[in-house]
Amino acid sequence: MVSPSVSPVSRVPADPGGRDDNELLKKVQSEPHDSRARDAACEELVSRYQALVRSCVLRYRDSPEPQEELMQVAYVGLLKAINNFNAGIGESLAAYATPCITGEIKRHFRDKRWQVHVRRSAQELRLEIRKAGSDLTQRLSRTPTDAELAEHLGVSRADLLDAQRAELAFQASSLSAPLSDGADAGTLEDLLGGDDPRLERALEMEAVWGHLGELPDREQRLLMMRFYGNMTQSEIGDQLGVSQMHVSRLLAHALSYLRHRILESDQRPERDQEWSGAGSARNVRRGRLTGDGKVHSVVHRNPVGKAGNP
Numbered sequence: 262m263v264s265p266s267v268s269p270v271s272r273v274p275a276d277p278g279g280r281d282d283n284e285l286l287k288k289v290q291s292e293p294h295d296s297r298a299r300d301a302a303c304e305e306l307v308s309r310y311q312a313l314v315r316s317c318v319l320r321y322r323d324s325p326e327p328q329e330e331l332m333q334v335a336y337v338g339l340l341k342a343i344n345n346f347n348a349g350i351g352e353s354l355a356a357y358a359t360p361c362i363t364g365e366i367k368r369h370f371r372d373k374r375w376q377v378h379v380r381r382s383a384q385e386l387r388l389e390i391r392k393a394g395s396d397l398t399q400r401l402s403r404t405p406t407d408a409e410l411a412e413h414l415g416v417s418r419a420d421l422l423d424a425q426r427a428e429l430a431f432q433a434s435s436l437s438a439p440l441s442d443g444a445d446a447g448t449l450e451d452l453l454g455g456d457d458p459r460l461e462r463a464l465e466m467e468a469v470w471g472h473l474g475e476l477p478d479r480e481q482r483l484l485m486m487r488f489y490g491n492m493t494q495s496e497i498g499d500q501l502g503v504s505q506m507h508v509s510r511l512l513a514h515a516l517s518y519l520r521h522r523i524l525e526s527d528q529r530p531e532r533d534q535e536w537s538g539a540g541s542a543r544n545v546r547r548g549r550l551t552g553d554g555k556v557h558s559v560v561h562r563n564p565v566g567k568a569g570n571p
Contacts, residue, residue, distance in 0.1 A: 282306065282354050289343055306343050306354070307336065313355055314339055317362040323391050324370075331366060338365030379427045386424035389414055472522040480515040487512060 285302040292299035314335045321331055342358035351357050371384055393413050397405035405413070411421045436453070439446040473481060479501065486492045486500065494508045501508065 282309070283348050286343065286346055286348060286354065303340070303343060307339060310339055310355065310358060313358060314362060317359065317366065320363070321366060321388075323395075326370070331369070334366055334369045335362045338362035341365065383420075383424045383427040386414070386416065386420060387427050390421065390424055468523045468526070469519060471526070472519055475522065476515055476518065480511055483508065483511055484515055 285306050288302035289299055289306065292302075314332065317338075318328060318331045318335050322328070324331070338361045339358055342354065342361035345361075346354055346357050367385075371381060390410060393410055394405060397409060397413060401409075407418060407421055407425075411418050414421070434449065436450040437448050439448055440452075473484070476484075483497055483501065486497050487494075492500070494505045494512070498505045498508045503511075
């Protein structure tokens with residue numbers, strides 16, 4: 262494997278002088294980027310710390326990501342450590358490089374592999390769950406339960422489930438992928454529902470039915486004949502024994518009342534009225550809009566368990 266930023270064309274024999282890390286680091290950080298001496302010093306350092314790179318990658322052996330790709334990402338972290346290490350602050354390149362390598366691998370998972378945004382805490386807990394699951398399986402000789410995993414990791418059940426669900430967001434499936442190997446196999450997209458244009462109408466009709474019973478019987482019949490029977494106003498007038506002009510006024514009153522009640526229901530908060538104790542009855546007062554345009558108060562006595570019309 263050719264380590265990143267080391268050109269195979271510009272290779273020179275590995276450091277023949279047996280210089281220590283600090284000498285090689287000074288060469289890497291002081292020489293120009295196109296220097297053959299810099300490339301040789303960098304390659305020697307990378308070669309010395311290959312075992313450290315492998316040990317960092319080994320922690321993610323259960324990941325679906327190819328090991329070769331993780332090795333390349335880890336080498337990027339090692340090169341960053343080589344370029345940024347300050348011998349005046351730290352004495353060990355290995356101690357400085359380890360968090361640089363693991364951080365680069367975690368950044369790769371966080372930024373490049375997730376198909377949707379997942380909180381960093383959930384991503385990290387997901388990896389801890391994998392390790393804890395393996396450890397507890399060996400200790401218990403069975404698969405641990407969610408409660409045992411949560412207790413072992415010191416997290417809540419909710420956080421545990423959130424991290425487990427995050428596993429589903431790591432790799433996305435194509436909606437056009439076939440569901441089987443058959444020639445006429447459907448796709449996942451075929452199983453997904455679409456917007457039903459009748460749904461909005463159903464909701465609107467439900468709102469109307471919620472207040473239709475508040476109208477007088479004659480106006481209820483009028484609306485049914487007009488909108489369900491598709492009768493003209495003259496035909497309705499003949500059925501009800503009134504003039505077409507009167508039918509028009511009744512229809513306008515009924516529609517205006519329903520419109521007002523529906524809009525009022527959408528805007529006002531739910532009532533704070535509570536039912537009294539079991540076995541009690543309740544009086545419900547409501548307004549009735551009659552054909553003459555006047556609102557008459559009607560009192561209804563409802564049995565327990567039934568709510569009165571508003």
